[in-house]
Amino acid sequence: MFSQEKFIKALEYAVKAHGEQKTPKGLPYLTHITSVTMEVIHACEESKLEVEKSNLAISCALLHDVIEDTSIKYDDLYVDFSESVANGVEALSKDKTLESKQEQMKKSIEMLLEQPYEVQMVKLADRITNLSTPPEHWDNDKKKAYVKEASFIYSCLKNSNIYLSKRLEEKIENYKKYIV
Ligand SMILES: [Mn+2]
Structure with missing residues (x-):
């Protein structure tokens, strides 16, 4: 189980922070946040993760894009939540001072590997x-690169949770139908 109060606090915080932001499909960004969190909650329950670990995983899921996409900073999360939440969300964020997408992904994975499994999940x-x-406007090369990157994420972080790694493996396999 996990703390419903902590869930609501992080949910409201994320909703406020993301404001009018939309997903690539034009839906409120909350759709993305709650979908990611649903996957995490499912895995926490399946793996019977202890309360504290579930709380960290779920808080980080709800907040995972606030540093990358909004004006919220590491220090805000440190003050408003905890050091472990701030560290987790930072590791889940791209460092946009790095030039290439590959470098950004590599650095994020390196940081994540120093985080507990609950964050890697x-x-x-x-x-x-x-x-x-995939979004309509993506061409074949973009989709290929995206699925290749997904395989890299899978290979680096698969030990964090068996249910999520299996599910990602299936999603990668299934995504190949969009590539011609
Ligand atoms: Mn995200």
Whole structure:
């Protein structure tokens, strides 16, 4: 189980922070956040994760894009939540001062590997969620690169949770039908 109060606090915080932001499909960004969190909750329950670990995983899932996409900073999360939540969300964020997407991904994975499994799980859940139907305007090369990156994430973080790693593996396999 996990703390419903902590869930609601992080949910409201994320909703406020993301404001009018939309997903690539034009839906409120909350759709993405809650889909990622749903995957994480499912895995926490299946793996019978202890309360504290579930709380960290779920808080990081709800907040996973606030540093990357909004004006919220590491220090805000440190003050408003905890050091472990702030560290987790930071590791889940791209360092946009790095030039290439590859470097950004590499650095994020390196940081995640120093985080507990509960935080690494969020990255798997994020990619599971993002591997549903690709946006219409993506060409074949973009889709190929995206699925290749997903395989890299899978290979680096698969030990964090068996249910999420299995599910990501299936999503990667399934995504190949969108590539011609
Ligand atoms: Mn995300």
